[in-house]
Amino acid sequence: MDFYRLSAHEICRKVKSGEITARETIESSLERINSLEKGLNALITRVDERALEKADRVDRMLSAGEDPGLLAGVPVVIKDNMCVQGIRTTCASRILGDWKPPFTATVVAELEKEGAIVLGKANMDEFAMGSSTEHSAFGPCSNPWDPDRVPGGSSGGSAASVAAGYAPISLGSDTGGSIRQPAAFCGTCGLKPTYGLVSRWGLVAFASSLDQIGPFARSIEDIALTLQVISKPDPRDSTCNPSKRPDYQSVLDQSSLKEKKVGIVKEFMDYDIDPEVREALEKTIEVARSEGAEIVELSLPVMVRYGLATYYIIAPAEASSNLARYDGVRYGISSEEEDLMDMYLKIRGDGFGEEVKRRILTGTYVLSSGYYDAYYLTAQKVRQIMTSEFKEAFSRVDTIIMPTAPTPAFRKGELLDDPIQMYMADVFTLPINMAGLPGLSLNAGYSRKGLPLGVQLIGPKWGEMQLLAAASVLERSFGPSLIAGGDQ
Amino acid sequence: MSLLFTPVIGLEIHVQLATASKIFCSCSTDYIGAVPNTNVCPLCLGLPGTLPVLNAKAVEYGVRASLALNCTVRNATRFHRKNYFYPDLPKAYQISQYDLPLAEHGFINITSEDGTLRPIGITRLHLEEDAGKLVHGTSDGRLTGASQSFVDYNRGGVPLAEIVSEPDLRTPAEARQYVSVIRQLVRYLGVSDGDMEKGSLRVDANISVKCSDGRWGERAEIKNMNSLKALERALEYEIKRHIKMLSEGKIIIQETRHWNDSQGITISSRSKEEAHDYRYFPEPDLPPLVLPDGYVKEQLDKLPELPWDRKRRFKDTYGLSEQDSATLTENRDMADFYENCLISGGSPERTANWLRTEVLRVLNENKMELKDFPISSHIIAEMIVMMDNRKLSNTAAKEVFEHMIENSSDLHSAMSLCDISAGGIAGDQLRDLVSKILEQNNDVVRVIRSGEDLNGKKQKYLKGLVMRETRGQADPSEVSWILASLLENN
Secondary structure (H helix, E strand, C coil): HHHCCCCCCHHHHHHHHCCCCCCHHHHHHHHHHHHHHHHHHEEEEEEEEHHHHHHHHHHHHHHCCCCCCCCCCEEEEEEECECCEECCCCEEEEEEEECCCCCCCCCHHHHCCCCCEEEEECCCHHCCCCCCCCCCCCCCECCCCCCCCCCCCCHHHHHHHCCCCCCEEEEEEEEECHHHHHHHHHHCCCEECCCCCCCCEEECCCCCCCCCEEEEEHHHHHHHHHHHHHHHCCCCCCCCCCCCCCCCHCCCCCCCCCCCCCEHHHHHHCCCCCCCHHHHHHHHHHHHHHHEEEEECCHHHHEEEEHHHHHEEEEEEEHHHHHHHHCCCCCCEEEEEEECHHHHHHHHHCCCHHHCCCCCCHHHHHHHCCCHHHHHHHHHHHHHHHHHHHHCCCCCCCEEEEEECCCCCEEECCCCCCCCHHHHHHCCCCCHCCCCEEEEEEEEECCCCEEEEEEEEEECCCCCCHHHHHHHHHHHHHHHCCCCCCCC | CCEEEEEEEEEEEEEEEEEEEEECCCHHHCCCCCCCCCCCCCCCCCCCCCCCCCCCHHHHHHHHHHHHHCCCCCCCCCEEEEECCCCCCCCCCCEEECCCCCCCEEEEEEEECCCCEEEEEEEEEEECCCCCCEEEECCCCCCCCCCEEEECCCCCCEEEEEEEEEEEEEEECHHHHEEEHHHHHHHCCCCCCCCCCCCCCCEEEEEEEEEEECEEEEEEEEECCHHHHHHHHHHCCCCCCCCHHHHCCCCCCCCCEEECCCCCCCEEEEHHHHHCCCCCCCCCCCCCCCCCEEEHHHHHHHHHCCCCHHHHHHHHHHHCHHHCCCCHCHHHHHHHCCCCCHHHCCCHHHHHHHHHHHHHHHHHHHCCHHHHHHHHHHHHHHHHHHHCCCCCCHHHHHHHHHHHHHHCCHHHHHHHHHHCCCCCCCCHHHHHHHHHHHHHHHHHHHHCCCCCCCHHHHHHHHHHHHHHHHCCCCCCHHHHHHHEEEEHHC
């Protein structure tokens, strides 16, 4: 049976009602992976045996009359920068070798507590740095809609896994668009929550003030369900909001966008974006209007002008410090050298890929004495201004609609030698991380070549409820995301 | 014209805070003697995916120390990352404070050589995490020439308060005094054990020398001084070196120097590892630290009486000498013990005497802490009250005291085991005993009565015999009185 087609909601319901077993759903997923993974390369590490054991446990709990939780028997894929005790965590880098964390990320623990079953660790750009999942020590991941194209990145493996039907939900991390852009490229939903909504304990840091974990799914309903499970307060993350979370699933039956104000960004309307992406954006705005929303034109000049530059100072600065710990002393690859400095050079020279080195160098430079004020400090000030700019905008609107990425999925290798163009792929997403806001990418149709086209919805800080409500209204027009290669 | 040279000294003191757990995780701070790498967790090993959570107790101890150092405590502060590569620093950055330290602008008084109080400015106090420890496979324990090095992360993440002084110190003796005052203070506050040899209090010195001709040499930073004596010696050595250089017209370069205690010299430690650009930036994993309203006031109210205040009070209230007040307030346990004795009725002066001589002697002889002392303040006081009431002589008390120390017994069983009775030997009993002694020493009695004992030596001898016979249980003045009356009588 093709159980892999089911949503998380459906699986959980059917497993609990006894219609199917958790083992059957996992076996169906594993079959799907077996048939597609060679071409996709979405997973770095598979844990088939562990998954089947966990499935049997869910089935045993059910036959014993116990409740396995909100995600009973639901297969999930985890980006390979989140720790799961005893399972190799690589961050798609050589430098970590076969490192197996002795602890589990809060988000994964929460998923497993609710009966979800981890299938494996997803391919990604090394240390989440990239927009194409080509910068992986384990080879590039393909887009399930076109194997010659990239799935986006850095959470490309997580997006591809959901789009290809490995699992109905997966987790990614988003520092500058790494959930939303691959969601758009793979035609799934992807949510980057407000900074501080989801615990980062167990997420290998890229840029700590920007990183946020979020879900991929093929429906807003599954996004809301997954968010509910992973977004609990966590005393182990001092930046995680300690307040109780609302019931995200309660807003999904909202009937329309009446009396809602939807903002569009004037500067982006003139931006050089792919015509089909623009069409999808305009269509989305029309749907919003027809659902009763008032469309309000906003101006966000600082974000548009300085967002990218500011991001490429702050994120590399934090990364240069976060990635300094990979020195070959305690874990990961090691090397015996006569001199300590030689050891550092050898380990870090061999262990990191080009893009990671580029960002470490940039980050080290902007933090150096003599340059700090001109770069890092200035960028922090601009970040403040951008945050106020958004705050002001959200005093006027409930949601902002903008493109997720300027183009649909590009070809493999197309931007590999042009880092600046690659960085441009995140021009619409990274300001949202700078302001700490929630952003969601929703599939708004397909190009004439059959490539998914995403649009992005932005909410105010802690505005996940209204964001999900708006997304679910739009989704009713667009329909849920399709499974690539599935003949629905 | 001869040149005059003035040393200018500032100290950076790292104090390990005596919290039970580390500053950013719940691992134990009790690393002395622990098996290497056993007090560690994913966080203090710097494993990927871990995040720091600030220990509130470390903040409390830091604030307490800051207030006692007369500093202004910031209500809002933050942490920075200090980035550098070294194997004892598992994250390759130390979480420390930079532009907004916990506290600033304080001072502390030291007593200068002429006896006057001199305030030494405190620039700042900030919190940070300690690093692990490298153990090198060389005879001198240093990196150079080691074929193997080992890392122990047990110490990594122990909270530190770094106390930076203004360059107000002028002599090695002043520097030494300043450190001992800080050490006494942190111990009084209970925020650190302040043990230099164990490394829970570490001192780095910045020293430069000003010349009367207007030249002012660059400063040297001296490290690796593991005792007050080492600090004093290193500064003396360094001052001589600077003066010699300046006298010879040589240029002094700014550098870090390592004190070699066995050779008694400082050695330049210019190496690649020292040339750092720490690339400080705000720690994004920790939100700004905002102290709740009233927190600082509350900590101020909770401060114990500080050692110098207590010393003054001991002098004024109990009439103790300068020396006794200083000795008894040197540490808080002793001062508390003393005052507990007084509460139980001991007279101030005799109690002070007893603690300063007998109790301190036993502590020193046995290298014992007061908290491990086998006799309670209450029992010491009871003994002193008996002495005050002339029911127990000093000699008898000492015997009983020794017995209690050796057997950890209580006062009354010790007295009965020593065959000493409370109230001693007096009245008729004493008179009988004296008579018996006189009978046994007829020849001496005869000499005295014949008036030949001009300087009273013989009579003192008899008194000594009586005292020995009574084993100190008699009141010496009563013995004298009885002796005199019996000798006169016949």
